[in-house]
Amino acid sequence: MFISNAFAQGAPASDPTGGLMQLLPIILMFVVLWFLMVRPQMKRAKEHKAMIQSLSKGDEVVTQGGIAGRITEIDNDFVRVEIAKGVEVTVQKPTIAAVLPKGTLKNF
Missing domain, CATH: 1.20.5 (Single alpha-helices involved in coiled-coils or other helix-helix interfaces)
Known part of the structure; x- marks a missing residue:
C-alpha cells in the first residue's frame, strides 16, 4: 500500500x-x-x-655548496680541501659534487 x-x-x-x-x-x-x-x-x-x-689526494673538486679546491687529505668519511693558499676546510665525502679536470683551478 x-x-x-x-x-x-x-x-x-x-x-x-x-x-x-x-x-x-x-x-x-x-x-x-x-x-x-x-x-x-x-x-x-x-x-x-x-x-x-x-677520490684521491691532489684531485680538484667542487662541493655541493660551490666551493672549489684541491684535496689534501682523505679520511673514511671526511675530506680536507684546500680552497686557498694555507686555507683548508673539512667536508663530508658525499658533499663532493664533481671532480674537475687537472689544472682547472689555475685558471681561477
Missing part, C-alpha cells in the same frame, strides 16, 4: 578478463614512472658513489 515492494537485482555480468583491464592503466603508469624517474635517479646515485670512491 504505502511501501512499495523491493526486489533483488540480478547478478552483474561477470567480466571475462577478471578485472585486469581496470588495473592496466594503473600498472602502466607505475611502469612509466619507474623508467622515467626512479631508474635514472638510481643510475646517478651509483655514478656519484663510484666518483666518491675514486
Whole structure:
C-alpha cells in the first residue's frame, strides 16, 4: 500500500578478463614512472658513489655548496680541501659534487 515492494537485482555480468583491464592503466603508469624517474635517479646515485670512491689526494673538486679546491687529505668519511693558499676546510665525502679536470683551478 504505502511501501512499495523491493526486489533483488540480478547478478552483474561477470567480466571475462577478471578485472585486469581496470588495473592496466594503473600498472602502466607505475611502469612509466619507474623508467622515467626512479631508474635514472638510481643510475646517478651509483655514478656519484663510484666518483666518491675514486677520490684521491691532489684531485680538484667542487662541493655541493660551490666551493672549489684541491684535496689534501682523505679520511673514511671526511675530506680536507684546500680552497686557498694555507686555507683548508673539512667536508663530508658525499658533499663532493664533481671532480674537475687537472689544472682547472689555475685558471681561477
